[in-house]
Amino acid sequence: MICQECNQRPAALHFTKFINGEKTEVHLCEKCAQEKGEMFIFNGESGFAFNNLLAGLLNIDPSFKKPSQSPFHQEEVLQCDHCSMTFPQFLKVGRFGCAYCYETFKEQLKPVLGRLHSGNWAHNGKIPKRIGSGIYLRKQLDELKNALRDSIISEEFERAAEIRDKIRNLEKQLASSPEGGE
Amino acid sequence: MSLERFLNQAVSSWMCAEGPDSDIVLSSRIRLARNFYEYPFPTLFSHEEAKKIILEMEEILKISPFQKFGQMELLKIDEIQPLQKRVLVEKHLISPHLAEDSPYGAILLTENEEVSIMINEEDHIRIQCLFPGLQLSEALDAANEIDDWLESNIQYAFDEKHGYLTSCPTNVGTGLRASVMMHLPGLMLTQQINRIIPAIHQLGLVVRGIYGEGSEALGNIFQISNQITLGKSEEDIGRDLMGVVSQLISQERSAREALRKTSNIQLEDRVFRSLGVLSNSRIIESKEAAKCLSDVRLGIDMGYINDMPKTILNELMILTQPGFLQQYAGGPLRPHERDIRRAALIRERLNLEKEKIGEE
Numbered sequence: 001m002i003c004q005e006c007n008q009r010p011a012a013l014h015f016t017k018f019i020n021g022e023k024t025e026v027h028l029c030e031k032c033a034q035e036k037g038e039m040f041i042f043n044g045e046s047g048f049a050f051n052n053l054l055a056g057l058l059n060i061d062p063s064f065k066k067p068s069q070s071p072f073h074q075e076e077v078l079q080c081d082h083c084s085m086t087f088p089q090f091l092k093v094g095r096f097g098c099a100y101c102y103e104t105f106k107e108q109l110k111p112v113l114g115r116l117h118s119g120n121w122a123h124n125g126k127i128p129k130r131i132g133s134g135i136y137l138r139k140q141l142d143e144l145k146n147a148l149r150d151s152i153i154s155e156e157f158e159r160a161a162e163i164r165d166k167i168r169n170l171e172k173q174l175a176s177s178p179e180g181g182e
Numbered sequence: 183m184s185l186e187r188f189l190n191q192a193v194s195s196w197m198c199a200e201g202p203d204s205d206i207v208l209s210s211r212i213r214l215a216r217n218f219y220e221y222p223f224p225t226l227f228s229h230e231e232a233k234k235i236i237l238e239m240e241e242i243l244k245i246s247p248f249q250k251f252g253q254m255e256l257l258k259i260d261e262i263q264p265l266q267k268r269v270l271v272e273k274h275l276i277s278p279h280l281a282e283d284s285p286y287g288a289i290l291l292t293e294n295e296e297v298s299i300m301i302n303e304e305d306h307i308r309i310q311c312l313f314p315g316l317q318l319s320e321a322l323d324a325a326n327e328i329d330d331w332l333e334s335n336i337q338y339a340f341d342e343k344h345g346y347l348t349s350c351p352t353n354v355g356t357g358l359r360a361s362v363m364m365h366l367p368g369l370m371l372t373q374q375i376n377r378i379i380p381a382i383h384q385l386g387l388v389v390r391g392i393y394g395e396g397s398e399a400l401g402n403i404f405q406i407s408n409q410i411t412l413g414k415s416e417e418d419i420g421r422d423l424m425g426v427v428s429q430l431i432s433q434e435r436s437a438r439e440a441l442r443k444t445s446n447i448q449l450e451d452r453v454f455r456s457l458g459v460l461s462n463s464r465i466i467e468s469k470e471a472a473k474c475l476s477d478v479r480l481g482i483d484m485g486y487i488n489d490m491p492k493t494i495l496n497e498l499m500i501l502t503q504p505g506f507l508q509q510y511a512g513g514p515l516r517p518h519e520r521d522i523r524r525a526a527l528i529r530e531r532l533n534l535e536k537e538k539i540g541e542e
C-alpha cells in the first residue's frame with residue numbers, strides 16, 4: 001500500500017482515526033507521519049489503534065533527538081556492554097539488543113516506558129520463582145506488613161498475631177536465602 | 183482428500199469446541215513473552231545463537247517433558263512448506279512475522295493446538311494458549327503452568343524493576359497480551375460500535391478486526407486486548423479486560439433483543455438470504471463470505487436457524503482463507519480460482535451438515 005500523503009513511499013503506519021464517531025482509515029509512510037505529527041498523539045486517549053509505530057514514536061521525542069547541550073557530554077553515547085547497542089540505535093529500531101540493555105539505559109528508559117504503559121515504569125506482576133526467590137519473599141513480606149498494620153488499625157488482634165508469626169517465618173527464610181537466587 | 187478428512191486435520195480445538203458465552207465470544211487467548219538471559223534478543227542474535235536456543239528447547243523437551251496439555255512437537259520454520267506455514271498463520275498458531283521473517287524460528291505445538299510456543303520470533307519464547315469461548319483465566323492458568331515449567335529449565339531475562347525483559351518495550355513487565363475474539367453483529371447493525379470502540383481505546387485496550395485489511399472487521403469479528411503490560415499484575419490485566427468484555431457481551435445481547443423487537447422479519451430475511459447465498463453461490467469473495475457467515479451465525483444464535491452448529495462461522499472464517507483453500511485444492515490458486523473454491527468449500531460444508539442430520 002502506498003502512502004496516501006505523498007503517494008510515493010510505501011505506507012508504514014496503518015491506523016483508524018475516529019472523528020466524531022466516523023471511522024477513517026489512515027495509511028502513511030513513516031516520514032509523512034512524522035511531518036504530520038500524527039504519531040505523538042499516541043497515549044491511549046486519542047482513540048487511535050496503531051501497529052508498528054514505536055520507532056517513529058520514540059524518534060520524534062525532542063528530548064532524545066537533540067544532543068546534550070553540555071559541551072562535555074556532546075560525544076558521549078550510551079552503549080550496552082553486552083550487545084553493543086547504543087541508545088540512539090534503540091530509539092531507531094524500537095527494539096532492545098539484549099536483556100542487559102535495560103540496565104544500561106534504565107535512566108533514559110523511564111519516560112519511554114511511562115509513556116507506553118500509561119505512566120507505569122515498574123513491574124508489578126509475576127516473579128519467576130528461581131531467580132526471584134529473594135525478591136519474591138521480600139514482596140510477600142511487604143504485603144504482610146501492610147496487612148499487619150491494617151489489622152492493628154481495625155483492632156483485629158487475633159489476626160494480627162497470626163500475621164506477625166508469618167512475618168517472623170518469612171524473615172527467617174529471607175535471612176537464609178541467597179540474594180536473588182541460585 | 184475428502185472434505186471430512188480435511189476438516190479433521192484442519193480444525194483445531196478452539197475452532198470447533200464451544201465454550202462459555204460462545205454465542206458472542208469465539209475464543210480467548212493468552213500470550214506470554216519470555217527471553218533467555220544470556221542470549222541477545224532475536225533482533226541481534228547470530229545464526230549460531232538462534233540454533234543454540236532451539237537446541238536448548240529440544241533438550242528441555244527431551245529431558246523434562248511437560249505432558250499436561252498433550253504431547254508437544256517441535257517444527258522448525260525452515261523445514262515447513264510455505265503453504266503449511268500460511269495455514270499455521272491462518273489458524274493463528276504462528277505470527278506472520280515468524281512465518282516470513284524468522285528463518286531460525288520454530289514452533290512447539292500440542293496435539294489439540296490449544297497450547298503453542300513460538301521460538302525465536304520477536305522474543306526467544308512466546309507462550310500462547312488459545313481456548314474456545316470466554317476462558318481468559320483458564321487460559322492464563324495454562325500459560326502460567328507452561329511458563330513455570332520452562333522457567334524451571336531456563337534462566338529467564340528478568341529484573342526486579344522491569345519484570346520480564348522483552349525485545350520490544352511495549353511488552354516488558356508481564357510480557358502478557360490477553361485477548362478475546364468477539365462476534366458483534368448486533369452492535370454493528372445498530373451502529374453502536376462507532377461509539378463503543380473509542381470508549382474502549384480510552385480504557386487502554388486495543389480493538390481491531392482480525393480478518394481483512396487494515397482496520398476493517400470482516401465477519402463482524404473483533405479482537406479486544408490489553409495494551410499495557412507494565413505496572414499491573416497479570417490478574418489485574420485479565421480482570422480489566424474481562425470487565426470490558428462482559429459489558430460488551432451484555433450490550434451485544436441487548437442489541438440483538440432490540441433488533442428482534444423492532445425488526446424481527448427484516449432480520450430473519452437477512453439471515454436466510456445470507457444462508458441462501460452461502461448454499462448456492464458458485465463464486466464468492468472473502469468479504470461477502472464473511473458477511474454472510476456472520477449473518478448465519480447470528481441466525482443460529484438467535485434461533486432462526488436450528489439445524490446448524492454454531493461453530494460454523496469460526497470454522498469457515500478460517501478455512502476459507504487463501505492458505506487453507508490452496509491446501510484443500512492441493513496446490514496454488516489464482517485469486518479468481520480461490521473465489522470459486524471458496525464457494526465450493528462452503529457449499530460442501532453446509533451439505534455435510536445436512537447429511538449428518540439426515541443420518542440421525
Ligand SMILES: [Zn+2]
Nearest residue numbers: 003006029032
Ligand atoms: Zn508519505
Ligand SMILES: [Zn+2]
Nearest residue numbers: 080083098101
Ligand atoms: Zn544490550
